[in-house]
Amino acid sequence: KVVVVGSYIVDLMCRTPHIPKPGETVLGGSFQMGPGGKGGNQAVAAARLGSDVTMVTKVGKDVFGEEAIRNFQKEGIDISRVNCDEKEATGTALIAVDQHGENMIVVALGACGSLTEEDVEQARGEFADADIILVQLETSIEAVKKTIELANEFVKPVILNPAPYQEIGEDLLKGVTYITPNETEVFALTGIEVTNFSQAQKAAIKLTNKGVSTVIITLGRKGCFVYDGTDAGRMIAGYEVKAVDTTGAGDAFNGAFATFISQGFNLDEAARLSNSVAALSVTKIGTSVSMPYKEELDFLKDN
Ligand code: ADP
DSSP states (O other): OEEEEOOOEEEEEEEOSSOOOTTOOOOOOOEEEEEEOHHHHHHHHHHHTTOOEEEEEEEESSHHHHHHHHHHHHTTOBOTTEEEESSSOOEEEEEEEOTTSOEEEEEEOHHHHTOOHHHHHTTHHHHHTOSEEEEESSSOHHHHHHHHHHHHHTTOOEEEEOOSOOOOOHHHHTTOSEEOOOHHHHHHHHSOOOOSHHHHHHHHHHHHHTTOSEEEEEOGGGEEEEEOSSSSOEEEEOOOOOOSOOTTHHHHHHHHHHHHHHTTOOHHHHHHHHHHHHHHHTTSSSSGGGOOOGGGGGGGTTO
């Protein structure tokens, strides 16, 4: 079982002829609403690959919150730990996308931003029978901290996807089994710009020195770099695909990685398979909706 602790955000997306200037109203084109948030996206990615997933998050008492629950249920995700906040609204992202694909986004984390230590504590039983825990930084740091503590208490592996990056105490890294930053996040964490193998290695060593067991740096179409301290680290090549929308690639990767590690694949195999899932996800438009199903992976078997 995979336990995901993180955000649920509804994406409200409008196409627009151009991005509005302050004070300007633009008559936009089509409107689209869809489930989003890193936590929710990663939960969907894992569920579609066959994982038994429990989502720990918080939504508001509003229509978007009801929609969130419906959507999780449709994906077969356990919603018993989705709490409802009395005061805050469900997390929302207001997105405007122009003809060139340029975008402007305002996120109000709302309910999922105020996930408390107690919300996570209430899910203690889920941690006890989890195979792996997956958490991001799109909630409160206290919730992230509690998640890592509980995972450590039950001696369960925990993946920290440090996205979107926010300042975290160094102490927090000590209990992390796997950390999965992209290039931007690894720079924020270590001050190292990862453009080649030796820099990836340097950054990974820096993170393991802070107490993380295994480092996976995702490198877009190039794939990822993995390091577990047993050797100099390895590049796990990405899959060549025709990318149409790379948003959510990291979410696909993390949901997949949690799934494959929990199924007993070794680090390199799990990373390679996660590269393939993420590659498939960028061939389709959307985040949550573009997460591939287990059956689709057969395509890549001989790749
Ligand atoms: P994020 O989406 O968080 O910025 P990355 O850009 O590093 O993260 O992408 C995460 C993973 O998605 C990569 O490790 C890779 O496996 C896959 N990926 C991303 N972009 C592409 C692409 N253009 N072609 C193939 N795979 C991709």
